[in-house]
Amino acid sequence: MDRIIDSVDRHGVRWVGIVQGKGASATVWQVEDAESSQALAVRFMRSKQSWEHFKSNLSLVAVPLEALSLMTFNVPLRPVRDAVCMVSGFGYTHRSVNGLPMPQRSSPDWYYKGNGKGLVAASRAIKSPCHASGAGIEIEYACVYLIDDCRNPRYIGYTLAVDFSDPVLRHTQPGLAGLSKLRNTALCHELVIAEPPRYSVVRSSIVRRGETVWDKQSLLGLDQLMFAKRELEALLFQHEELCEPGTVHYVLLGASLSTDKDAFELQHGDVIRASSQEDGLQLSNLFEDEVVRQSCNC
Template structure:
């Protein structure tokens, strides 16, 4: 099942089916996080949401999945060098983890992604994103998954592997769709980059849990064993790492490029323009 949240006529609503020209949305006065506290899974949300109504899709403003009212309650992090395709890298007991930022670094398809002017070599990273919610009891539970572009200054990481944290200090994008069910074993798709309105690079990717060099349950159990991450009400986006992409193919993303990730296996598209930050 797919789930999405949006703003409509000043209030928050949820929907459960891919919208075309119209969509059926359900008002949720207390917010979807309050609603989730009353059910066991996304699959139970449709009944809990109550009656819906059909509205023009163009009047809806999509939101990132489960985004809290405060950006400080959305914690965005992930893993590096997790995929079998990243050859020549020793496999430690746990993959390298990074903190990307809070909710304000998360953008949606169609938004611009801002990066520092100091980037050494920018690359897209098409990834599965797991979404977790910590309850009032301090227990963090898995809610569902989506897809994102974990945009990264890979050149900075290659120059000094101790600088992974700096390499991740850019905006990222996620799909507004949240999928129920376990994380997908296999995901495939294609990335297309345009420059000046013309095709500049294209390549395919494969990701999902089957592509990982690590056991996912062990990764997540270890991460969420730290009490500092289990603040009640906190939502976690966890990026699971990427297949090889344009950077490994020798291409470098530039200011103004349009990066489109087509997750063909799950009918999800993310397209964003890359913008170099201006410093005062």
Template structure:
């Protein structure tokens, strides 16, 4: 079974946990320094070494997920200097191509985008803020790979988690070549759970959009590597050939792309809707309310 670790803040201090906490039940947390988990990943040794580095000799507390003083964090997030980046690929799924790739087919990089800093990531149940008047919103359940660069700038793969790359697909489709960066200016959420394993082959589940406490739309999704047209090693090797992404100490959250979802059924997400991504294949749920942002403010 894949080892899962996570980080959080509790009463102003940083802790790490092992395994997926059960709702309403106390879970053991281990007091850690901000860079403890990242340092363990960089040191190598696999999941056992990471767990040992976090747990051995650490002070512990027992906390429930619903404790109001507990704040979950994106995996490996460097909170002190925000040396982190959220970025991803578009058009990666097989369903968006009219054929399957040949085994020896030359790699053609998919479209790529920068989403923002790691500090912009939202956690489960936190609102996802959009522009004040989005054209047509689209939820995107995705696998997020997590990398940490060492002091020489070499990226080290840490593991994977899951995200919702909410974006304005309506704006994107009105001008694919110029307006896509604007369309991506909606907040993104991640689960805090870091799966210490290779990128997952099969990831399946269901998305639901809740409105006024009732399911207004629901549909299945698949976002593992078996659903992608592009090979994950090809995408990551190409991306990290760019020196700017090899800055020493950088933590990289890399979204692998999503398949069709509510937009493709003609459904419109509204202000106040709750997006629920149930990654049933991995036993985790990511839910966030949508909040339209404030109207344009005067610039002085």
């Protein structure tokens, strides 16, 4: 499986790459004449070619795998203008959460998470605003779409996401549940150019002052969904208001791991880790509470 990465090297130069394989056996190629991963994806979309055919016409330069350790990664496909990006998600879609079975539902929930401003790269801090009531995470796959010139959604790929929200607000004021989701979304720095796996073991842990205080694993993937991916796509993209040409959509498919299900709440300084076994995707993000930061002028 090929993955697109968007990064800045130690000299401050931005470049787009393609990673083939995973782990120590991966190979890395720099895409010449690609100013951003979004620009590359637009070219791919407009080519109307398969990814393999499109890739065969790219000018690629081999890059040592160890060079990635010196890179700072951007969120894949994130536009320069936050306003042309939309982050949203479906809830209550998975057959199990935290390894426990969930009741069958006739329809999922849907929620809006904001524009591109709320996206966080894999190694950067997730921040809770001063007005927040609480802090929790869910681990999900995020599918990425581009709206083409004919207002049609074009699927590009998927990645692993940490869906950050305010479960305390959601539980104490159910009428404001939608607002509880207007929080950061952290995304792995690799966008896999393929459909999400049928299933994958995912794991997440919270490390607090050097000790693991929460650790769970479960199954994530298309076979774990109560609703087919095409059904979720149809529910969302039937609305013309969401299909403005050039818009980048990050769509969360629902969680199989949740701190809220365990009544666990994040604290300032916690490190959030998540990984997916099948595709090797992983994230590690520091959690920062703005109330604590401002009280100590951090």
